[in-house]
Amino acid sequence: MKDREILDRISKGDERALDYLYKKYYKMMTNIVLKNNGTLDEAKDVYQEALVVFWQKAASGKLVLTSKISTFLYSICLNQWRKELDRKSRLSSEEVDKEEYQSHDEQERYKIVMQCISELGETCKRILTYYYFDGLNMSDIAEKMNFANTDTAKTKKYKCKKKLDSLIKERYTTTDFFD
Template identity: 65%
Template structure:
């Protein structure tokens, strides 16, 4: 069956003719997308969407092919794929911006915490810094500072953390730390 015959049948609503077109040009359309940073699944989606567009235009009675049918479908696929790439790029940029914003927020919170820790007494500074920033265990902290045992270190950490929380609440609004 020639392209003109297939096109005429599609214009009359022949779904079997559309299936023939689908199989006939499938590899070409998959190559188009996969050679332009796409996956085979993305290619399938784009090709199916392109055929829906083609089917609707052909059935509207307003489509006059001035090129080969394969060229027309190829151009629909190409345009759809370009739109998808643009959408991905926008999404990727938005995602990067969100990550950058989160990192800046985290850095700001850490800076505030450091500033507040610096206002505490020396023992509290050491206990909290060793525990939260150096990742030391209660046993290591007790030995390093000279506490009698780990229970003393735990109690001191609890009290120092409570002082830190109160200081942060007093100096900064709660929404700075609720995110």
């Protein structure tokens, strides 16, 4: 499969193209980490993270690729691993405490939202993640979800978002959420 075809498929939200990419460059990308003192878990994590970044950019149509997909992925993996090595080297410094505190705070908010998202049901979860994370347009969402037309997708998305907002707002006060 050529790069252009892969991009076309991903821009329509075809996850099989992502699977294809994962298999194709697995060895090449994980070796970046494995050959530089990383473990297999770290290597997979870095590569998967890079693919998710690529997926998000490509699916939303914001990616203007001026190189091959492999070159793009390679750069992301390299940068991710550099960041990880940096983070490891700072483990003993004081910055970590602050970082951990912030991340704990974020985790609490994340839990709140996750709990409400899980109550939405699969359809709503998919519509909202396709819209807000993948950046798919309503026409692609309608096609992916087998909706009758784009208007149906818009209506569903509106209702799902409204439902999620109200679930969060009814359970948590503004102060709790916005501390």
